[in-house]
Amino acid sequence: MRTNYKRILLKLSGESLMGAQGYGIDTVRLNEYAAQIKDVAASGVQVAIVIGGGNIFRGLSGASKGFDRVKGDQMGMLATVINSLALSSALEASGQPAKVFTAINMFPIGEHYSKWRAIEAMKEGKVAIISGGTGNPFFTTDTGSALRGIEVEADVMLKGTRVDGIYTADPEKDPTATKFSEITYDEVYTRGLKVMDLTATALCKENRLPIIVFDMDTPGNLKKVLAGESIGTLVY
Ligand SMILES: Nc1ncnc2c1ncn2[C@@H]1O[C@H](COP(=O)(O)OP(=O)(O)OP(=O)(O)O)[C@@H](O)[C@H]1O
């Protein structure tokens, strides 16, 4: 595969991991993601991954049910660690080495995250799965992805999700919404588009990290994005 990207930060949706089950981790979806990731890693692209936790717990929805928000967010961050362990297990089982890093020290579940150790792992041919979001409450894994993508000096942040790009409105709610093939960071903000949180978009803008939003649930799409096919939406 020919690609202009040497190192990528792939953000995976926790919610997509539950597949058709409605909760938790669907092993069919998990193994399908692992196969796509192994395929691009085998072509020499260095891969760092951040996974969401929406298939297990979100602090905001916990708070709406009476949980303390900070404890709820900590539960959400732990959910991302669970998803990361599951993905590393699927990757290793497929023959692709992977290493889990945690934003908060919880050795031996993972290695305490450091930029240099994550880069070292990728240079050794391992997929670096960076879990626990930013390690702080009141953030999301989109912001965690932007942060880690900038830290590990990725060429691009790929938001692999269940929609095939950014639309004029949420395509899951508005069937008349139309898709952008590209859009500026500022336009995402001024149009109030909710595909990812504004802190993440602002961080990417300030640090000139391009974002591509694409449908990760269709097998082969990760490879297509890396090959330069415009199947998603580029934010620049
Ligand atoms: N303008 C928009 N264009 C595209 N998608 C949008 C838009 N507004 C809202 N969305 C929604 O954003 C969602 C992004 O999904 P995704 O599951 O990646 O979010 P997430 O909150 O990061 O997930 P998780 O927390 O589970 O990782 C899509 O499911 C889509 O319905």
Ligand SMILES: O=c1ccn([C@@H]2O[C@H](COP(=O)(O)O)[C@@H](O)[C@H]2O)c(=O)[nH]1
């Ligand atoms: O930096 C972070 C990242 C995440 N959280 C909490 O985890 C859940 C799950 O993450 P998603 O991005 O929603 O998938 C999130 O709702 C927060 O509660 C966090 O506190 N800090």
